[in-house]
Amino acid sequence: MAASPSVSGSLTASGLTLSGRKSEEIADLIDLFSKTQYRAKEVxxxxxxxxxxxxxxxxRDYKYSVIHNTNGEVCGHYPQQIVFLEYESTELHKDRFESTVQITKLxxxxxxxxxARCRGRFVCPVILYNGKHICRSSTLAGWGELYGRTGYNYIFSGGTDDTWGAESEPEVPEDDSVRNGDSQLFDKVRGLDIKLLRYLSVHYICDLMVENKKVKFGLNVTSSEKVDKAQRYADxxxxxxxYPGCEFFKDYKDRxxxxxxxxxxxxxxxxxxxxxxxxCFxxxxxxxxxxxxxxxxxxxTQNYLKLLLHIINSDDESGLLVHCISGWDRTPLFVSLLRLSLWADGAVHASLEPAEILYLTIAYDWFLFGRNFIFHSSRQIFFFCFNFLKHIVSEKFSTFGMRKGHTSSPQTVLWNRPDPMHERLAHPLSQEAKSSSSSSSNQSEQGFARAGSSPMSVPGRRCPSPSERQVRLEAVREVFLAAYSSTVGLKSSATSPSGAITGLLEQFARGVGLRGTNSII
Structure with a gap:
């Protein structure tokens, strides 16, 4: 039976109100992000x-534990409550399983x-996919930072430094006579870094630095695993x-x-x-x-993302670490793209709607990990991240295309959709995107088993069609453009002959409802 006009009208109003509230929530988040750098001791x-x-x-989708970082005691620009995702579970079953993770050991x-790492930004798991931990961090600290910190700790701890503890002392080779003080210090701190990586089952390390070592004023201020002289990371x-750093994105703005x-x-x-x-990759x-x-x-960016997706879809159970220098511009760029790409396939955060996954990605991957958005170069790489979603909507970036041949399962887990009428109103671009996308011939249901730290198998999921993936990512991008334009906005380069800024402003206008067209540029 068709709904009466009054019922239909109330549903429409309810859908618009809900959509508007979530958009306002994201706009408030971006507004705060643009004015304040997160510090765990000043919350x-x-x-x-x-x-x-x-x-x-x-x-909503995971059983998790918390790594406590009260007042920034572990890292001043990591979240106060760092989430460790243990395994995926539904609302119905999440309390029936005990954690298999020794959170105290972690x-x-x-x-x-x-x-061991620059600015104390240690290896931190942020995404759980198919039982594998995708982690982020900064690069390895150089000798200057290490000696500066150990000296500081020694002075302010009353003449003792128990950072590592006696039980954590690494074994020193018998030819210790050829070792100097620097090597022994690096043995300690990097040995513990390696223990953490192994505990998280991380085997792949992706270094985005364009330098082997970061040099300032003629001094090596950071290092990296690839140039560790003792080859501690050889395993x-x-x-x-x-990949270029945030300074390069000034050219992106100028164009x-x-x-x-x-x-x-x-x-x-x-x-x-x-x-x-x-x-092999x-x-x-x-x-x-x-x-x-x-x-x-x-x-x-497309090719690097394909590479990262290929790594995490390999047949082994090993996790991945992604880092740049400080771990707060290029690192969240690729962590965010990984999270959103996997979500668009229904492979992570399956119950979240577009506005919710956008909120989580901005808040957790960018704001709560301490990126200073006040610097304009940071704003540009941040904007690029979410505007770039239009370039990864195709099946070439789908995790299901990379995992062909796995056992299928009839069970499907998708993000909760509103009433179709609400969806058309909240996301007017979605319907045209769906109709204009080519239909997929690969509609078979594909699933995969949970491995690694999970105490149970996770139900398989249906492979969304390319149009489904496109609709999801374009919905996220649309909400982002509307929120960004209403808070930070863009400034065109006055001397640029390009008309691209006009196109972007048109996108913003459509995102906030000032245009009636139904297409995405």
Whole structure:
């Protein structure tokens, strides 16, 4: 029976109100992000609300524990409550399983290994996919930072430094006579970093730095696994995938936010990190990696994302670490793209709607991990991240296409959709995107078993069609553009001959309901 006009009208009003409330929530988040850098020891009630909201969104689909970082005692610019995702579970069953993770041991390893990395930004798991932990961090700390911190700890702890503890002392080779003080200190801190990586079953390390070591004023201020002289990280698979830092994105702004045709200058003096990828990860991607220095920003980001997706879809149970220098611009860029790409396939955060996964990604991956959005270069890489979603809507980026041949399952887990009428109103672009997308011939249901830390198998999921993936990512991008335009906005380069800024402003206008067209540029 058709709904009466009064019922239909109330449903329409309810859908618009809900959509508007979620958009306002994201706009408020971006507004705070644009004015305040998160510090764990200076948390306001507004920030506490954001932290609680993130925990609630994680709890929709996962059983998790918390690594405590009260007042920034572990890391001053990591969340006060760092989420460790243990396994995926539904609301019905999540309380029936006891945790298999020794969270106290993890907390201890975190406390003792934090000095190994720049700014104390230790290896932190942020995404759980198919039983594998995808982690983030900064790069390895250099000798200057290590000695500075150990001296500080020694002075302010009354002449003792129990950062590592006697039980954590690494074994020293018999030829200790050839070791100097620097090597022994690195043995300690990097040995503990390696213990943490192994505890999290991380085997792959993806380094986004364009330098082998970060040099300032002629001094090596940071290092990296790929140039560790003692080859302490030789048992890990190291990938050097140099990607330009946030300073480069000023050029993105100067070109009116057009990434097509924007190529990084690889001939600069400080750029010395080569592209190094094991053959096992290149043979199936159909990418000519030798041409990477000629790629524009779009193709480079697309190809690196394909590589990361290929790694986490490999047959082993090993996790992945992604890091740049400080771990707060390029790192959240790729962590966010991974989270959103996997979500679009229904592979992570399956119950979250577009506005909810957008909120979680902005709040947790960017704001609560301490990125200083006040710097304009940070705003540009942040904007690029979510505007870039239009470039990864195709099936080429779908995890299901990379996992063909796995056992199928009839059970489907999707994010909760509103009434179709509400969806058309809340996301007017979705219907055209769905109809204009090519239909997929690969409609078979594919699933995969949970491995690693999970105490149970997770139900398989139906493979969404490319149009389903496209609708999801475009819905996220649309909400982001509307919220960003109403808070931070974009400033066009006055001398630019390009008309791209006009197109972006048109997108914003449509996002906030000032245009009637039903297409996405």
């Amino acid at each position: 306001s009630r507004r920030v506490e609300t954001i932290e609680k909201r993130c925990l609630e969104l994680f709890g 907390q201890d390893l975190v406390n003792r290994s934090k000095m 890990f698979t190291l990938l050097s995938v140099p 009116d936010y057009t990434a097509e045709g924007l190529v990084f200058n690889w001939n600069q003096d400080f750029v010395d990190a080569p592209l190094t990828i094991p053959a 290149t043979k199936n991607l159909n990418i000519n990696w030798s041409e990477y220095q000629s790629w524009d920003l779009v193709h480079q």
